[in-house]
Amino acid sequence: MAIITLTTDFGLKDPSTGAVKGAILSELEGVNIVDISHNVSPFHITEAAYIIKNAYSSFPKGTIHIIGVDSEITPENKHIAIQLDDHFFICANNGIMSLIAAEIKPQKLVEVNIHNAIETNFPVLDVFVKVACHIARGGTLEVIGKSIPEVKQITKLNPFINDNQDQIIGHVMYIDTYGNVVTNISRKIFENIGKGRSFTINARSTSFTTIHESYSHAIDFNSPKDNREEEGKKLAIFNASNYVEIAIYKSNPHTVGSASTLLGLQLMDTINIKFNS
Template sequence: MPIITLTTDFGLKDSHVGAMKGVIWSLAPHAQIADITHLVEPQNIQQAAQLIRRAAPYYPPATIHVVVVDPGVGTERRPIAGRLGEHFVVGPDNGVFTALVEYHEGRGDSTEFVHLTRSEYWLPRVSFVFHGRDIFAPVAAHLANGVPLDRLGEPIADIVRLRFAKPLPLPNGLRGEVTHIDHFGNIYTNILRSDIQDKRVREVHIGASVVRDFVKTFGERMPGTLVSLFGSSDHLLVCEVNGNAARRLGVQVGDGVEVFFE
């Protein structure tokens, strides 16, 4: 039974997500639909790229990942579909698949993309402002029904890619930036476990604060303590135990962070 995931910035108030699911089930009633999130910040392509990267690898082979964070809908931006290793993706060509493509390339997986040009695989009437319902949902359903990728459009050599900031070296440390703040107020950085390797973190400078508690998990410290740790996706995080670190520190996405080693 094929799985189709949905990641959007549509929120939970309106009918957009429900309409997409209706299209999918009308064309592929056997498909399972999994909601990764519909709470991406509006038009935040970079956030969507990071969230789909963190979730998609945990789905089984042949899963179809639909991402609709599409501020360029109805313009000349291309609708695309692709195969990344044993997974498929469908969405706008605006960089939203950058992090997931880089993940698969890092694993040595083959990748291919098509520009969705075969309108017989769309809904008969296409709105200028809702390609999620009228193009991406039906294309995902046709993939779930076994339609080959190359039948959906014309091959393209590459897709739009975002440029993610990389950590910069400091004397005995690294300088990075805040990339995401989650529901709990945990602060994600672009510094990975692999950037630090076997070095021991002495302190993390963020905002006007210095965090000196580096732990393996939240329960090692009392509620209210500021700590740094590696999250489940191996990013360096700054957190307040049982609290909201971003609110406490006044930190936003894009702010700088510095890590120093022992």
């Protein structure tokens, strides 16, 4: 049975999310519809890319992923369908796919060209649903689009590495439910540049000289509980997606605060890592 996932910036208050699900079920009865997220910040393709990149591979091969973020068609924002890593993605060609799978070569890539047959001002509901259901029925990409050589690239969001190879300048690309701040600095980049050297991470006025493997790794459980530094402890970790993350142990943005609120870190803020000689 086909699986279609939805990732959008629609939220849950408005009718958009429900309408898209209804349209899918009207086209293809019995399909499995899975919500990845509908709380992407409006038009924020970097945030959407982080969410999808770290979720899609958990689904079975052949899953179809609709991405409804910055999806209005314009002369500079065409629609694409792509087969990549044995999954299918339907989205705008706004650079998001270059962020999701920069190191994976597409198996097939087409620019969707069925718009003349569909009257729409809501492309996710009309165009993306049609394409997803076509694929779910076993249809090929060539039927709904023309082949194109590559997706639009976004490179300006990559971390900057200086000529001396002793500094990485990244930025905040995602803030999770707990207010933890995820940077665009991967473990791979950190280790390739760091080469085991000591370092300092600067995030506004806060600095770190250690990166932990998990949140609990930062806590000394050998100390008596009353003497431990636990709730409110600032820490840097390699998160489950292998990116450098700034966090507060057992944070809660609504009560005790979080890395974002307490350290004043917001999307696109700069994170600087300096390695010692």
